[in-house]
Amino acid sequence: MDISHIAALAGGNPWLSIWPEISLGCLALLLLALEILLPPAAHRRIPAVSIIGQLVILCLLLANLPVAEGPVFNGLLLLSSQGQLMRVFFLVTSILVAVLAGETLPKHRVPRVEFHHIALVIAAAMMLLVQSRNFVMLFVALETVTVGLYILVSYFRTSAKSLEAGLKYLVLGSLSSALLLFGIVLLYGVAGNPALAARTDHAMQFSNLALFLSANPHNFLASAGIVLVLAGVAFKVGAFPFQIWIPDVYEGAPTPVTALLAVGSKAAGVVVLLILVTEVFFPYDSLVVPVLSAMAASTILFGNLAALKQHNVKRLIGLSGVSHAGFILLALVSASRVNWAAGAVYFYLFAYLIASFAVFGVMTVLSGPDDADQELGSFAGLGKERPFLAGVLACGLGSLAGIPPLAGFMGKLFVFVAAFKAGHYGLLGVAIAGVVLSIYYYFGWIRTVYFSDEAPVTPPAAGRPVGGLAIRLALALLAAASVALGFYQGPLGAWVSGR
Amino acid sequence: MSPSLDAYVLLSAALFAIGFFGVLVRRNTLVIFMCLELMLAAATLALVAFSRFNNTEDGDVFVFFILTVAAAEVAVGLAIIVALFRRKQTIQVDHLDSLKH
Numbered sequence: 001m002d003i004s005h006i007a008a009l010a011g012g013n014p015w016l017s018i019w020p021e022i023s024l025g026c027l028a029l030l031l032l033a034l035e036i037l038l039p040p041a042a043h044r045r046i047p048a049v050s051i052i053g054q055l056v057i058l059c060l061l062l063a064n065l066p067v068a069e070g071p072v073f074n075g076l077l078l079l080s081s082q083g084q085l086m087r088v089f090f091l092v093t094s095i096l097v098a099v100l101a102g103e104t105l106p107k108h109r110v111p112r113v114e115f116h117h118i119a120l121v122i123a124a125a126m127m128l129l130v131q132s133r134n135f136v137m138l139f140v141a142l143e144t145v146t147v148g149l150y151i152l153v154s155y156f157r158t159s160a161k162s163l164e165a166g167l168k169y170l171v172l173g174s175l176s177s178a179l180l181l182f183g184i185v186l187l188y189g190v191a192g193n194p195a196l197a198a199r200t201d202h203a204m205q206f207s208n209l210a211l212f213l214s215a216n217p218h219n220f221l222a223s224a225g226i227v228l229v230l231a232g233v234a235f236k237v238g239a240f241p242f243q244i245w246i247p248d249v250y251e252g253a254p255t256p257v258t259a260l261l262a263v264g265s266k267a268a269g270v271v272v273l274l275i276l277v278t279e280v281f282f283p284y285d286s287l288v289v290p291v292l293s294a295m296a297a298s299t300i301l302f303g304n305l306a307a308l309k310q311h312n313v314k315r316l317i318g319l320s321g322v323s324h325a326g327f328i329l330l331a332l333v334s335a336s337r338v339n340w341a342a343g344a345v346y347f348y349l350f351a352y353l354i355a356s357f358a359v360f361g362v363m364t365v366l367s368g369p370d371d372a373d374q375e376l377g378s379f380a381g382l383g384k385e386r387p388f389l390a391g392v393l394a395c396g397l398g399s400l401a402g403i404p405p406l407a408g409f410m411g412k413l414f415v416f417v418a419a420f421k422a423g424h425y426g427l428l429g430v431a432i433a434g435v436v437l438s439i440y441y442y443f444g445w446i447r448t449v450y451f452s453d454e455a456p457v458t459p460p461a462a463g464r465p466v467g468g469l470a471i472r473l474a475l476a477l478l479a480a481a482s483v484a485l486g487f488y489q490g491p492l493g494a495w496v497s498g499r
Numbered sequence: 500m501s502p503s504l505d506a507y508v509l510l511s512a513a514l515f516a517i518g519f520f521g522v523l524v525r526r527n528t529l530v531i532f533m534c535l536e537l538m539l540a541a542a543t544l545a546l547v548a549f550s551r552f553n554n555t556e557d558g559d560v561f562v563f564f565i566l567t568v569a570a571a572e573v574a575v576g577l578a579i580i581v582a583l584f585r586r587k588q589t590i591q592v593d594h595l596d597s598l599k600h
Contacts, residue, residue: 136561143568150575154582163583164595170576171531175522177572178538181565182515185545185558189508192553204557248598372598 009074017072017079020061020087021124024094027053028120035113043113047102050116051470054095061087075205076137083131085346086271089353090130093264094123096357099474100256100364103467104371108156108254115155119260122148126264130271133279135184135204138272142180142236145268146173149261153253161372165252172235172245180232186225206280213283226281230291233276236269239329240299243322247306250318251372258314259360262321267349270328274345278335285336292333297430299326304437311376316441317359320400323434324352330431331415334422341422344414351399351411351485358396358478362389365467365475376448383450386464388472390449395479399486401442402435407485507548514541528580528590532573539569 015022027050034046065088067079097119105112125144132138150173154166184204190196191203191212198215200208213222235242250258281288303323310316328348335341366382366389367374383390399408412435419428466472514537521534543562550558584590 136557136564139561140564140568143571147568147571147575150572150579154579157582158586160583160586160597163579163586164598166579167528167583167595168598170572170579171522171528171535174535174572174576175519175538177568178515178518178535178542181539181542182545185542185549188555188558188561189545189549189553192549192555192558194553199553201555202557203555204561252598 012074014072017067018077018128020057020091021127023057024054024091024120024124024127027057028117028124031113031117031120044106046113047098047105047116050120051095051098051102054091054098054120058088058091058095061091071133075207076134077128077131078133079131082271082342082346086130086267087127089267089349090123090126090264093260093267093353093357094119096361096474096478097256097260097264099470100259100357100361101254103364103471104254104256104367107367107369108371109158110156115152118148118151122152122260122264126268129268130275133206133275135188135206135209139177139181139184142268142272143177145265146177146236149173149257149265152257152260153249155254155257156371159252159370159372161252161370162254163252165249165372168245169249169253176232176235176242178232179228179235183225183228183230183232186221186228190219190221190225206275210280210282213281217283223284223287226284226287227291229276230273230281230288233269233273234295237266237273237325237329238269238322239295239325240302240322243299243302243325246318246322247310247315250321251312251314254371255314255360255364255367255374258318259357262318262360263353263356266321266325267353270325270332270345270349273329274332274335274342277332278342282336289333289336292329293424293427296326296329296333297427299323299329300431300434301326304434304441307441308437310441313363313374313376313379313445314372316376316445317356317363320438320441321356323438324348324400326434327412327415327431330419330424330427333427334415334418334424337422338418341415341418344411344418347414347489348411351407351482354478354481354485355396355399355406355408358392358475358482359400361467361471361475361478362393362396365389365465365471376445379445379448380452382464386466389464389467389475392475392479393449394446395482397442397446399482401439403439405483405486407482410486410489504548504552507552508545511541511545511548514538514544526592528583528592531592532576532580536569536573539565 031046031050065084067084069080071078098116101115122145125141129141132141150166150170153169154163156162188203191200191209193199196216198212200212202208238246277288300323303319303326307316307319328345331341331344363374399406402408402412518534518538522531525531543565546558546562580590
């Protein structure tokens with residue numbers, strides 16, 4: 001058998017170009033090795049190794065940010081500045097999740113090292129996911145993320161709520177993966193059909209598929225495949241009508257995992273959707289744009305209306321996250337007509353990352369023995385007792401609500417301007433109504449923190465916890481970043497506004 | 500006479516639909532899980548059929564990845580179901596209601 005062809009293909013693989021993913025994987029393995037080699041007394045230092053290791057990778061990544069753009073691994077991955085941006089995004093997410101986990105896990109009798117191990121693997125898979133330009137690569141990376149998240153969601157294995165959340169996420173997540181897979185199979189099958197124009201041997205490759213779709217703009221099977229793929233990815237994003245899993249899973253999962261789901265998983269889904277819509281499915285705009293528009297409008301309305309009457313803060317932040325997915329979808333829909341709308345998506349994601357982690361961080365510090373049970377009433381009087389935590393929380397919530405001059409306001413502004421330029425006036429009206437609704441419940445939370453006279457539902461004996469040094473430092477940085485990004489958008493803003 | 504491509508695709512669409520509605524209507528977690536696997540198997544069948552009739556090879560390679568992913572999913576899923584059964588002594592969906600608001 002002649003293997004010289006395969007050897008030639010493999011010889012050209014630039015392994016160094018995916019060094020951040022490889023080093024995250026090695027770090028993950030190192031954590032497990034350390035647990036075997038070190039004496040049990042030293043085990044509580046292992047999470048610190050994870051955080052420091054990731055900080056080193058982040059510094060190296062920031063130092064080598066400009067990248068030689070182009071396809072690598074025979075087109076499986078595409079290196080690009082957007083890809084670099086999302087690498088930084090997921091690395092920051094992963095570091096913050098590790099910091100949050102350092103606060104949450106010691107409150108429960110669970111193993112710690114495995115959590116950090118799986119979180120690192122998920123971060124590496126997310127990085128590969130947003131750079132993949134081939135459906136096989138996309139599916140494998142997506143499933144690595146999803147299966148890892150099944151484990152993390154049910155990580156408190158003695159808590160019925162955590163396990164139930166894990167089971168719900170497992171069933172609905174596998175369902176969405178199957179929809180996505182069947183959509184991919186239909187696209188692959190129809191694009192290989194010898195009777196059609198521009199048929200291709202390698203239909204899994206995005207560029208080949210895009211050429212095929214351009215040549216056959218009204219194929220029924222291709223349309224069905226596109227709708228199934230969009231449905232599968234919309235599920236990960238949590239867009240209406242695929243949001244049913246969000247409140248239950250967010251409530252039952254450990255708070256750091258809720259943060260990872262809300263920020264990391266959602267951002268990965270959004271970027272995949274953006275790549276698919278702008279690079280592959282654009283010949284089918286007449287199908288994709290109405291579907292995504294309807295999805296965006298119903299997602300914004302549903303998320304905000306359902307969040308109005310929530311009193312568990314994890315459910316509240318989950319449903320408000322649904323509405324944020326709707327705002328991002330609005331920018332996605334505009335991306336086919338306004339070319340800088342993709343930049344608005346990235347900016348919104350960063351603003352959302354910073355604000356969400358500020359809120360999740362405060363929730364992590366304050367969470368009691370039952371991690372799922374975090375009621376709005378338990379935040380009463382926080383402003384007087386812990387002014388620092390209350391201030392960070394107010395910053396995060398204000399940014400999520402889109403109050404100027406915080407980062408969230410600029411994010412929403414870019415999205416709305418993009419939608420206006422693209423001429424989606426109806427959607428814009430819905431989005432503005434959504435913002436008004438969201439201010440009601442975000443400010444309800446802030447009011448409880450600062451102006452509620454009621455005593456906390458469960459008054460802790462020794463006062464509320466203040467949190468460890470690492471998490472207080474992270475919270476201060478997040479609050480400062482929320483304010484700073486609102487005033488100065490830097491290169492990110494210049495890129496967004498297309499200058 | 501061997502079956503045509505249409506026959507394979509219709510069969511796989513039917514299997515996929517059975518799996519999909521099974522997930523929606525069945526109340527036993529294990530049966531739901533089998534229905535999920537049925538959906539993956541349906542996709543695999545269509546993939547192999549397309550690969551064979553269109554004379555393209557990417558699909559055959561993809562099947563190996565799908566098998567691996569399905570195995571990982573089953574391993575994690577059964578572990579969660581076992582842990583849940585130990586905790587609650589039931590795997591009926593109707594009895595899993597501790598996350599109701």
